[in-house]
Amino acid sequence: MKTLKIAIQKSGRLNEKSVELLKNCGLNFENYKSSLISPVSNFPLEILFLRDDDIPEYVQDGIADLGIVGENVIQETEVEVSYLQKLGFGKCSLKIAVPNNNTIDDLQQLNGRSIATTYPVILGKFLKEKGITSDIRTISGSVEISPGLGLSDAICDLVSTGGTLKSNGLKPFADVMSSEAVLIGRKGSENEDLVQELIQRIQSVLRAKE
Ligand code: PRP
Ligand code: ZN
Ligand code: MG
Numbered sequence: 370m371k372t373l374k375i376a377i378q379k380s381g382r383l384n385e386k387s388v389e390l391l392k393n394c395g396l397n398f399e400n401y402k403s404s405l406i407s408p409v410s411n412f413p414l415e416i417l418f419l420r421d422d423d424i425p426e427y428v429q430d431g432i433a434d435l436g437i438v439g440e441n442v443i444q445e446t447e448v449e450v451s452y453l454q455k456l457g458f459g460k461c462s463l464k465i466a467v468p469n470n471n472t473i474d475d476l477q478q479l480n481g482r483s484i485a486t487t488y489p490v491i492l493g494k495f496l497k498e499k500g501i502t503s504d505i506r507t508i509s510g511s512v513e514i515s516p517g518l519g520l521s522d523a524i525c526d527l528v529s530t531g532g533t534l535k536s537n538g539l540k541p542f543a544d545v546m547s548s549e550a551v552l553i554g555r556k557g558s559e560n561e562d563l564v565q566e567l568i569q570r571i572q573s574v575l576r577a578k579e
Contacts, residue, residue: 372413376433379418386458387437394570441548445490450553459550461529466539479503485521492525495545513537
């Protein structure tokens, strides 16, 4: 029998809840922080600890059978994966935010302005739908400091508690999408029986929480 692989976030907002969910499924494994693969002792499964941004591609390419990742990451990477189950944690929204002292109060005022983001695909589609042309500046992290450094007029990033925006003197201005953690898989996985068993365990953990 083949060993399944599930990819979860190595560190960040989804890591702890993803580990908790798998432990609640009765899976025994060490939550190694330094090792990127952890074998499960009582199920034919290995846990891969990855950067969340890479998870959709790993699942699409069959390197992992399953993955736990935010819907926002899936949309941004434009991969072909199947949504198997919403997981009810990691709720957040992708928002455009501007400095507190900014007087922008209408989306159209973003025309000709620059917006820093790690989500250029999602933001690009959103602006196109609204008929707005902005200069999208793609950066790979610490987006919130960009207006303060004079690198952009606005940002587009995930907001969960709002703490990061607040501590950087920014206010939310428009909602682009809402997101939560989801379980993803691949159509035509060769380990369908094991995948189904794991999905059922996850679903019963979720049901017990209701
Ligand atoms: C998001 C986002 C902010 C933070 C906002 O990062 O980029 O940094 O969360 O959360 P708050 O509103 O509660 O302050 P995420 O955890 O998704 O990590 P990543 O960007 O490194 O993938
Ligand atoms: Zn990320
Ligand atoms: Mg971040």
